Amino acid sequence: MGSPDEPFIRLDQFLKLHGAADSGGHAKAMVQAGKVKVNGEVDLRRGRKLRAGDVVVIGSVHLEVNATTLGERE
Numbered sequence: 001m002g003s004p005d006e007p008f009i010r011l012d013q014f015l016k017l018h019g020a021a022d023s024g025g026h027a028k029a030m031v032q033a034g035k036v037k038v039n040g041e042v043d044l045r046r047g048r049k050l051r052a053g054d055v056v057v058i059g060s061v062h063l064e065v066n067a068t069t070l071g072e073r074e
Contacts, residue, residue, distance in 0.1 A: 006051055007051070007052070007067075007070040007071075008049040008050060008051050008070065009049075009050050009065065009069060009070055010046070010047050010048065010049060010050070011027070011031060011036065011038065011043065011045065011046050011047065011048040011049075011050055011056070012024055012027035012028060012031065012046040012047065014050055014056060014063075014065065014069065015027040015030065015031075015036070015056075015058070017069065018063055020058050020061070020063075027046055028046045030058070031043070031044060031045070031046040032044055032046070035058060035059070036056060036057070036058055037056070037057040037058075038050065038054060038055070038056055038057075039054055039055055040055075040057075050065045051065060051070075052065055052066055052067055052069075052070060053065065053066075
């Protein structure tokens with residue numbers, strides 16, 4: 001678990017940023033349906049805080065959270 005001061009992006013924001021979800025509702029549906037893995041495990045929390053180095057998998061697509069991604073969240 002990261003420190004409170006460590007930059008993060010929420011899972012639903014990450015999915016929208018990378019075009020895996022068209023909207024927040026679409027991201028929520030994907031996550032709740034168990035279609036998204038974080039660091040190898042299905043995570044049903046759309047608000048999960050992702051930090052640099054985390055890996056998100058949707059189907060056969062693997063996306064890694066990095067400093068650039070964290071800077072683009074605003």
